[in-house]
Amino acid sequence: MWSFSNIANNIHAWLGNNFNPTMTLVIEMVLAGVAVIGLFAGLGLVLVIMERKVSAWMQIRLGPNRVGPKGMLQSLADTIKLIVKEGLTPDGADKFLFNLAPFIAMIVAMLLMAPIAFAKDFQLWDLNIGVLFVSAVSSIMVISILMAGWASNNKYSLMGAMRSGAQIVSYELSAGLSILTIVVLSGSLSVSDIIYSQADGWWIFKGHIPVLIAFVTFIIAVTAETNRAPFDLAEAESELTAGFHTEYSGMKFALFFLAEYVNVFIVCAIGATLFLGGWMPFHIGSWEGFNQVMDYIPSSIWFFGKTFFLIFVIMWFRWTFPRLRIDQLLNLEWKYLLPISMINLLIVTAMAILKWHF
Amino acid sequence: MFIKKYIQDIWGAVKSLLTGMRRTMYYFTHHKEIITEQYPDNRDTLQLPERFKGEVVMPHDENNEHRCTGCQACELACPNGTIKVIFKNEINAEGKKKKAIDKLVYHLELCTMCNLCIEACPSDAIKMAQTFEHSVFDRNELTKILNNPGSKIMEGVE
């Protein structure tokens, strides 16, 4: 059957026949790089237009509707505008770090793509600590924000960067703990093992209420980690003009913008992998007919469907809730999310030992 | 008790958040509720709300007569000097001199559409029109004379 893993295997076999091993590896790396960059560009365009349409419909507006059919080419036009614009560097800025920061944001987002399984057996790097890798590398993200805020030599930027630092460092804890619940249940850190452990049902169905609580905590924590409303204190247009990227313009700003959306995609992909079974089709117990129909839908469609559903949920949050104040934000994490997810992890561990899950 | 309050807090928060999310989901799925006006495209079918205030006008009837007595109530009511009443002396049929308006000057560029002049007018001589496309290239065009040339006051309006 026609699938991503077949295509990848065919390319690998063809390259192996025509080039020596080193050359094959180099060509495959280049291909993977090009594929990731292509995915980035596509995701940026799709997610920006999706966000604008969703926000418009939720606020009883029409949204972009001038460029292209139903306004669908709006984000392409915006991209061209951003490429053509001048990328200013302020006089008092630390020029080296100022120009480095957006690239670090982008490189981190690219690294995070590595362990994600996009379709059945289709993964850039199936390393045995996939989930830990994601939460480790995503902590470099905060450095790029801190760097941008400091190097801009602007009080708004510095305030935004500090807020974002406090926010990401504290929300990483509950995100990590909610990821751990699934690691405890499936007994592995590897992304592919976690997906295969859900062959007989997704964890959100198999794991009763504790996993549901972990799922809600995870969604809240990653919304905060990606600096999106209602946790967008780092940008906070109405207080800090644009927070850490106040001084950025043109393509350097676009890189930050793109990195934000790609990060949203990545955390939703991780959420879909952990709780909704990644590319696993939806199966119900012993309904053979139903299960076979579900198997006919390609695995990549399952994966992207679940991911985009989670992205929609995060957008739904963003356009419904008002922004939190910094003390409310830290209260929410340290007084509510963290104790709840700790107790929840204990319950899940007991559940995993006593085999109470399905 | 502490634990009870803690759980109540969480429950209340979740409930209120879900209420908000239900409302936005309703709007997301009901596109008929969209209130955006696609303005230059729908100029012909544009429906303005009844109380929309665009500029001050003075209605005239078919005999070129208005209802303004020149009492200056509007000029006094205006908070930022938008209206100036300029008088002339008119001799009526009985040979008496009578004060009447020569020009009622209205500075659209100063007007804030506060409606105070219309409320102050004792004889309902002026009202708010719904026109709103006021942009011009010369600022002087915004200084308008509300009464038509050669118009006079309607019979019976004091």
Added chain:
Amino acid sequence: MNGSTIIFYLLAAMALVFAALSVTTRQIFRAAIYLLFTLISIAGIYFWLQYEFIAAVQIVVYVGGIVVLIIFSIFLTQQTGEKLPKQKTDRKIFAGLAVFAGFALTILQIYQHTFFETDESAITPTVQNIGTKMLTVDNGGYALPFEVISMLLLAAMIGCIVIALREKKNIEPQRQEDREEHKRIV
């Protein structure tokens, strides 16, 4: 020299160059960033050795924790763009000597140490193996060091809490006085 060796030398050179830069730069924030790059290069070496778990822990602890903490303290104390004063020559000489002595000592130790060859196959550094080793009490287990470290961490945590609580009590009456004085002035 194959690709793997080239990558190792690249990572090692990066770690060394950024380490040198981080002590020679006169802008304190840049020093923190160079330190970050050094730590990431070391994580890269762990990845190269295929110790993925150690590499990830290196990134979580050093990059996500310590460097962010350092950067925060720089944010709270320093001004952007101000260069640190130049060091005095005698200090430079002492620092150089100390570094040289430390380096010489390490090299000497490595050369004098006799490394035993073992026939046992290497244990793959999976999370499972690391966890089991960490909590076994029989030969080759690390339960005792693990417990000692957790005692240390517990002591540190209690110390933090004690310090935080005491500070608050001392400040509160001061604030009360300030408030009363403020009232009197008003």
